Amino acid sequence: MNAPLPKHLLPGILQRETPQALIAALKNRFAERCSTALVVREQHGRDESSFAAPPPAAVVFAESTQDVADAVRLAGQYSVPVIPFGVGTSLEGHLLAVQGGISIDVSRMNRVLAINPEDLTVTVQPGVTRRQLNEEIKSTGLFFPIDPGADATLGGMSATRASGTNAVRYGTMRENVLALEVVTASGEIIRTGTRAKKSAAGYDLTRLMVGSEGTLGVITEVTVKLYPLPEAISAAVCSFPSIEAAVRTTIEIIQLGVPIARVELIDAHTVRMVNAHSRLALREEPMLLMEFHGTPNGVKEQAELVQELASGHGGNAFEWASTPEERTRLWTARHNAYFAAIQSKPGCRAISTDTCVPISRLADCLLESVAEAEASGIPYFLVGHVGDGNFHFGYLIDPDNAQERDAAEALNHQLVARALSLEGTCTGEHGIGLGKMDFLLSETGGGAVDMMRAIKRALDPQNIMNPGKIFTL
Amino acid sequence: MNAPLPKHLLPGILQRETPQALIAALKNRFAERCSTALVVREQHGRDESSFAAPPPAAVVFAESTQDVADAVRLAGQYSVPVIPFGVGTSLEGHLLAVQGGISIDVSRMNRVLAINPEDLTVTVQPGVTRRQLNEEIKSTGLFFPIDPGADATLGGMSATRASGTNAVRYGTMRENVLALEVVTASGEIIRTGTRAKKSAAGYDLTRLMVGSEGTLGVITEVTVKLYPLPEAISAAVCSFPSIEAAVRTTIEIIQLGVPIARVELIDAHTVRMVNAHSRLALREEPMLLMEFHGTPNGVKEQAELVQELASGHGGNAFEWASTPEERTRLWTARHNAYFAAIQSKPGCRAISTDTCVPISRLADCLLESVAEAEASGIPYFLVGHVGDGNFHFGYLIDPDNAQERDAAEALNHQLVARALSLEGTCTGEHGIGLGKMDFLLSETGGGAVDMMRAIKRALDPQNIMNPGKIFTL
Numbered sequence: 001m002n003a004p005l006p007k008h009l010l011p012g013i014l015q016r017e018t019p020q021a022l023i024a025a026l027k028n029r030f031a032e033r034c035s036t037a038l039v040v041r042e043q044h045g046r047d048e049s050s051f052a053a054p055p056p057a058a059v060v061f062a063e064s065t066q067d068v069a070d071a072v073r074l075a076g077q078y079s080v081p082v083i084p085f086g087v088g089t090s091l092e093g094h095l096l097a098v099q100g101g102i103s104i105d106v107s108r109m110n111r112v113l114a115i116n117p118e119d120l121t122v123t124v125q126p127g128v129t130r131r132q133l134n135e136e137i138k139s140t141g142l143f144f145p146i147d148p149g150a151d152a153t154l155g156g157m158s159a160t161r162a163s164g165t166n167a168v169r170y171g172t173m174r175e176n177v178l179a180l181e182v183v184t185a186s187g188e189i190i191r192t193g194t195r196a197k198k199s200a201a202g203y204d205l206t207r208l209m210v211g212s213e214g215t216l217g218v219i220t221e222v223t224v225k226l227y228p229l230p231e232a233i234s235a236a237v238c239s240f241p242s243i244e245a246a247v248r249t250t251i252e253i254i255q256l257g258v259p260i261a262r263v264e265l266i267d268a269h270t271v272r273m274v275n276a277h278s279r280l281a282l283r284e285e286p287m288l289l290m291e292f293h294g295t296p297n298g299v300k301e302q303a304e305l306v307q308e309l310a311s312g313h314g315g316n317a318f319e320w321a322s323t324p325e326e327r328t329r330l331w332t333a334r335h336n337a338y339f340a341a342i343q344s345k346p347g348c349r350a351i352s353t354d355t356c357v358p359i360s361r362l363a364d365c366l367l368e369s370v371a372e373a374e375a376s377g378i379p380y381f382l383v384g385h386v387g388d389g390n391f392h393f394g395y396l397i398d399p400d401n402a403q404e405r406d407a408a409e410a411l412n413h414q415l416v417a418r419a420l421s422l423e424g425t426c427t428g429e430h431g432i433g434l435g436k437m438d439f440l441l442s443e444t445g446g447g448a449v450d451m452m453r454a455i456k457r458a459l460d461p462q463n464i465m466n467p468g469k470i471f472t473l
Numbered sequence: 474m475n476a477p478l479p480k481h482l483l484p485g486i487l488q489r490e491t492p493q494a495l496i497a498a499l500k501n502r503f504a505e506r507c508s509t510a511l512v513v514r515e516q517h518g519r520d521e522s523s524f525a526a527p528p529p530a531a532v533v534f535a536e537s538t539q540d541v542a543d544a545v546r547l548a549g550q551y552s553v554p555v556i557p558f559g560v561g562t563s564l565e566g567h568l569l570a571v572q573g574g575i576s577i578d579v580s581r582m583n584r585v586l587a588i589n590p591e592d593l594t595v596t597v598q599p600g601v602t603r604r605q606l607n608e609e610i611k612s613t614g615l616f617f618p619i620d621p622g623a624d625a626t627l628g629g630m631s632a633t634r635a636s637g638t639n640a641v642r643y644g645t646m647r648e649n650v651l652a653l654e655v656v657t658a659s660g661e662i663i664r665t666g667t668r669a670k671k672s673a674a675g676y677d678l679t680r681l682m683v684g685s686e687g688t689l690g691v692i693t694e695v696t697v698k699l700y701p702l703p704e705a706i707s708a709a710v711c712s713f714p715s716i717e718a719a720v721r722t723t724i725e726i727i728q729l730g731v732p733i734a735r736v737e738l739i740d741a742h743t744v745r746m747v748n749a750h751s752r753l754a755l756r757e758e759p760m761l762l763m764e765f766h767g768t769p770n771g772v773k774e775q776a777e778l779v780q781e782l783a784s785g786h787g788g789n790a791f792e793w794a795s796t797p798e799e800r801t802r803l804w805t806a807r808h809n810a811y812f813a814a815i816q817s818k819p820g821c822r823a824i825s826t827d828t829c830v831p832i833s834r835l836a837d838c839l840l841e842s843v844a845e846a847e848a849s850g851i852p853y854f855l856v857g858h859v860g861d862g863n864f865h866f867g868y869l870i871d872p873d874n875a876q877e878r879d880a881a882e883a884l885n886h887q888l889v890a891r892a893l894s895l896e897g898t899c900t901g902e903h904g905i906g907l908g909k910m911d912f913l914l915s916e917t918g919g920g921a922v923d924m925m926r927a928i929k930r931a932l933d934p935q936n937i938m939n940p941g942k943i944f945t946l
Contacts, residue, residue, distance in 0.1 A: 118833035120727070184924065190918065191920075192917075192921060193917075195897075196829040196830055196898040197832070197862055198898075198902060199898040199901060200827075200900045200901060200905070201900050201905060203689075204683065205921055207647070211676065227730065228728075255590075255591055257703075297770055297774060301770060358668045424669045425671075425674050426674055429673050430673060431673045432674060432675055436674075440674055444666075445663065447661050451663060451678060452678070470676075
């Protein structure tokens with residue numbers, strides 16, 4: 001059962017009525033592809049966050065850009081909110097109909113439209129998931145590196161500026177989306193860029209849309225960069241006597257400019273949960289899970305240097321995952337850490353944090369927050385894309401226990417305050433959504449949020465595009 | 474002497490009056506740091522483009538963010554345009570006071586504010602130039618790779634989304650600016666980001682400002698990424714029997730994912746100009762000027778692979794620039810290609826093109842455009858950041874010869890039309906400025922430009938921030 005919305009969000013909540021005339025118009029246009037069945041609406045009215053709100057009034061299953069444009073235009077005629085929906089893996093309440101309205105499900109828009117292997121680009125519909133994409137481009141010898149924990153859609157990943165374990169080498173959606181097709185609030189279809197690798201042609205609408213969380217438009221097509229599969233890949237696990245030792249090793253890796261592809265911290269609690277969930281036998285100590293990409297010699301050089309750095313901090317000899325199967329098993333276990341944690345405490349939900357700090361501040365930020373979490377007595381998991389200075393605590397709470405929730409929220413507040421004081425951000429990759437609006441204000445100051453509001457008002461004068469997210473108006 | 478503004482721009486020109494009361498207020502606030510001397514105004518009223526306009530009514534020499542904020546606020550009280558000025562190296566008329574107004578010269582804001590070597594970041598004032606920056610961070614073992622031809626300021630480079638020869642490996646200003654401080658149209662000072670490497674915190678105001686050409690605010694502080702100086706660097710020159718052979722080699726380098734740091738095409742005409750200007754004796758054939766960064770082994774591997782690819786297309790054995798001095802000499806010659814070309818025809822100006830296409834289309838786009846340029850009889854230079862699909866023709870015209878100008882403009886139009894038909898962009902790194910507004914419309918369609926206009930109106934309701942650039946309102 002989901003918990004009620006946190007109190008500080010209540011002023012933003014204004015359930016707008018969805019007139020029957022709109023529902024009738026949608027049913028007329030979309031027939032059985034417009035559903036008002038409660039089970040369908042409820043499925044589209046929740047995500048992986050701990051927030052809850054009444055479900056949307058209807059769900060439209062779009063199969064084309066024109067479908068999306070028509071749904072937005074009809075909703076606009078009645079000033080009714082529209083909320084894009086991919087596969088529902090948001091961690092920040094992005095999908096919740098906090099001001100009512102209709103959900104536009106783009107999961108059927110799941111075709112890979114154009115693979116251009118010679119240019120290292122691919123254009124997809126927004127409902128294509130990251131795993132599906134990598135499956136479909138397998139034969140080209142290329143891959144798409146961005147990998148949030150869930151098998152999210154490319155549309156959703158663009159909308160939340162997602163990243164994952166490969167970002168330390170390959171960047172985030174910010175660096176990897178080349179161009180978008182977007183349906184605007186007026187139902188117009190625009191293109192934000194070309195397939196050229198660079199451009200200085202006017203305002204960077206692509207990057208304005210990437211991370212706008214559905215509040216400026218619905219993404220209907222995504223062109224992203226691909227990368228040649230490295231000639232050699234090797235993954236290694238290294239255990240450390242302390243979190244600090246693992247973090248200090250990571251800092252040195254980055255400062256030396258080692259082009260490491262992945263460097264993930266997993267704390268001892270989480271290794272234990274992962275072992276239980278994925279039937280692994282990893283040493284239950286703080287560990288770094290690493291991957292090296294390059295030529296065979298290059299990979300060897302990187303690994304030797306990193307092993308040397310790790311040994312200097314008491315790290316063990318690397319344990320290698322040398323076959324693709326072993327590698328997949330390890331990384332799948334890492335990606336399932338969230339679910340492993342959730343299952344470790346039946347009925348719990350996770351309050352996930354997402355701070356990111358400059359790497360020189362990472363040890364301070366992490367260690368103080370670990371001490372606070374330990375002192376609270378609340379079970380937690382801790383994983384980190386530590387090469388980027390980004391890490392996630394997940395406080396495992398009973399959603400019906402107000403005291404636990406308050407304690408977890410307090411931990412998150414302290415963590416964010418600490419990250420901001422260390423020149424970091426409240427969210428590295430999950431987005432603002434419902435729960436971090438106040439954090440965004442603290443982070444940027446009111447002037448920047450006022451600028452965001454001015455842009456929102458200009459591009460969506462009726463405030464129908466996923467309203468009530470990122471900021472209040 | 475500068476040529477008159479091209480005819481198609483005339484409708485956008487509306488010289489607004491600058492009231493004496495504003496000049497008096499600026500003189501009162503800035504004393505001798507506000508100049509109305511004609512020579513100073515004229516120096517701030519031109520750039521490296523072939524456009525001309527009456528000079529600004531006054532020039533304010535800002536020494537702090539507060540100076541900029543005060544100047545903008547005063548100008549706003551009289552609805553008078555403000556135009557930021559760094560060192561005046563724009564190629565697209567960005568600095569021209571086409572609607573009158575005052576120039577805000579930030580070249581005295583030239584301090585490096587914070588070097589954070591452990592985080593690979595640096596924060597500078599906008600008047601710091603790229604060479605100055607690299608000089609000041611020399612002792613850290615880090616470098617800043619973005620290198621437009623001119624020794625431009627970081628503020629100007631941010632405002633035009635500049636790049637250069639290293640972009641193929643290190644990206645452009647789009648990928649390398651972490652955060653900005655900006656004075657908005659209302660004179661408010663905002664911060665667009667933190668020093669965290671990743672962020673999903675609200676709209677990406679950093680990247681909205683990067684490339685906005687002064688039309689949304691004045692950049693007063695820039696935080697950029699730095700990179701560890703590679704352990705090994707080697708530069709090589711390789712001559713080819715044809716431009717096509719050089720381009721096909723480049724395409725293979727990129728498609729194989731070789732992490733080449735620089736790969737620049739210089740055509741035979743331009744090699745001749747560069748030899749004359751920089752007293753070099755390069756073989757006067759189409760050539761690639763390349764640089765490899767990495768570990769000593771890594772560099773060797775890359776170079777061997779690229780040599781093999783080049784040989785397959787008739788490329789000569791690489792000639793190596795092995796000492797830092799030889800490398801600097803070569804790259805300085807490359808950076809001075811523009812000036813070498815200008816000096817090859819006394820009194821001429823260059824109409825510079827800046828198209829960028831997906832690399833699979835590069836050979837087609839380039840070769841047809843070379844044929845057209847040859848047929849026109851207009852002397853030209855041709856250099857290209859070909860690893861990115863970006864290249865520049867410079868048509869060398871007598872600015873007083875209307876026929877030559879028309880012929881050069883026609884060549885540029887044909888080139889842009891070709892690039893757009895090949896899924897490319899009209900500008901890879903110079904920006905839209907005055908001369909490419911129609912191209913931007915063709916490239917993006919009206920919907921995207923309307924979105925840009927809506928953002929501009931929302932953030933600058935009086936249209937005082939560098940008006941008349943990128944689009945007409």
